[in-house]
Amino acid sequence: MRKIYVIDTNVLLQDPRAMFQFEENEVVIPAVVLEEIDSKKRYMDEIGRNARHVSKILDGLRNEGMLHEGVPLVSGGVIRVELNHRSFQYLKDTFMEVTNDNRILAVAMNLQVEQETLERPKKVCIVSKDALVRVKADALGIKAEDFLSDRVTEYDNVYKGKIYANVPAQLLDLFYEKQSLPVSVLEKERLAPHQFVVLKDALGTPASAVGKVDETGKMVKPFAIEMDQVWGIRPRNVEQKMALELLLRDEIQLVTLTGKAGTGKTLLSLAAGLLQTEDMGNYNKLLVARPVVPMGKDIGFLPGEKEEKLRPWMQPVFDNLEFLFNTKKPGEIDQILAGMGSIQVEALTYIRGRSIPDQFIIIDEAQNLTKHEVKTILTRVGEGSKIVFMGDPAQIDHPYLDELNNGLAYVVEMFKNESISGHVTLEKGERSGLAQLAADLL
Structure with missing residues (x-):
């Protein structure tokens, strides 16, 4: 039996082509969803890009018919923009506030009531990435699902x-x-x-x-690589030996490392990068980058030049470099890096449009990247470069990503059968006993 799927805004902002993933069923986009997408289209980030993409897709569908009446899809389904069914009659005693989420719930509720009066009613289902919207829908007796096709x-x-x-x-x-x-x-x-x-x-x-x-x-x-230590770092377990095997093999151009905090992903990658850049001369430069995504509430604008603004975001990288260079004095690591000139710490904000040949590239906190962002990064990699993506899929700060739809998981899955790539999940923490216990218990 065909169903009616009412799509929440966050589904389309996560995957603009989500509307085509419902086979022969009817897809309903409430008018309030269009309003929310319109409010996001000026953003200069991934959400804004997806909002503009959704707008273009819907505009293209207008050539196939009237959206408010329903436009047939290649899959056999129908997509329509719902302009009616906005009454709050069935919600006024439960969710009285007229919020955008409640307006979407009202559309689904009214469609369900309408279907119940028909001889062959269709089941109505809300699809949302917002857990509380799904909880509210369940309280109202409306079926609700997460959008899983992006996983x-x-x-x-x-x-x-x-x-x-x-x-x-x-x-x-x-x-x-x-x-x-x-x-x-x-x-x-x-x-x-x-x-x-x-x-x-x-x-x-x-x-x-x-x-x-x-x-x-x-x-x-x-293993082809047997080294007791790399830049003073000795692998403490078999998983770290696996990681070094991937990091030090020239023919493996793409390495992905996942694992909980404290498993040694960043430290091992930096040590391997320094060895191959500074000692072996395999690469001209070591480039370390990470996405600018805050944990918790953002602290707002930061003063100073670009380097000063980036320092708080890049501090975890500098902490590892200070350990590798065994620095003792404040500011000593900055003097060392300035003197070497072959190590560059950068934010991913500035990577679009670049071509990066003959470099050892490390992308930290890659779990906060979207599929589109990792594609953008990988297409910047030039001849003679090696790139390492690493992160903890369990620590995601991006509002529309989870453990199975983030960019890091996407790269791992799509490249696992390619001969130029390698992956390993590090599971044993080596930072400290307390850090390992916290990662396990909390």
Whole structure:
């Protein structure tokens, strides 16, 4: 049976083409949604861009018919802008305030009441990224759903870049003897290029081995990079060794690292970047950037020149650099960086339009990026460059993103089968016992 989906504004601002994801069903856009989109179209950010995109799509649909009467879609469904059904008659005793959210709820409620009078009624459903709108709809007896089509995968199918396999002891011996092992003997589903494999003895003995699938996806081989330390940093667990294997391999041009706070993502990436830029000369410059997205309430405009404005946002990067350079005095790290000239700390605000060749690029806090933003960044990467995306999908400050639809998760999922990319999820915290306990408990 066909349904009527009433779309909230936040769905369209997250994915402008969301209106085409409802197959043969009827899509209703309340007039108040158009008003909210119109108020956002002047924003000079991702939300503003999406608002303008929605406006262009709806304007193009006018060529197919009258939007208030309904325009047929290729999927077999219909889309229409709802101008009626604005009465608050059924909400006045429950949600009396005339807010935009309540106006959307009123449209859905009135459509549902209307459908109940028909011989073959359609089910009405509100689609919203706003949890409280869904809660209100449920209180009114209206079905409500989150918009899930923008998610790149499901919670139980998140790619971690590593697997654990229990194998007979003779396979472990064969791996050490031949320095390789066919993926087919692991009795696992198809493994991705550069996916890590932790081999354990099926009988439960301490014998184990760690390898990585080669670029063909057919053989498991030992790590090619064996370094006790990188710029004074020693890997403290097997996951950090996996991360360094990806960071130090020239043929892996795209590296993605995810993990909770304190797992060492930023420190390892900076150490690997400094080694390959300053010591090995593989790259001309180390570029470190992160999105300017505040945690909690924004502190507003900051005084000073660009560098002074950026310093509070980039301070986590400088903290790690101070640790790597073992600085003791205030301002010493700034003098070191100014003298070297090959390390650039930048905000992602200024990356559009650039071409970045022969650089080691680190994008921190990438979980706060949208799909469009990561595409913009990746298309800036020039010849001879390597780029690292890292972040914690559980710590998202962007209002329209979650663990499964953010730009970092998008890159991980879309590139997992490519031979030029590698990913690993770091799970063990090494910052301090307190930090690890906080990440686990809170």
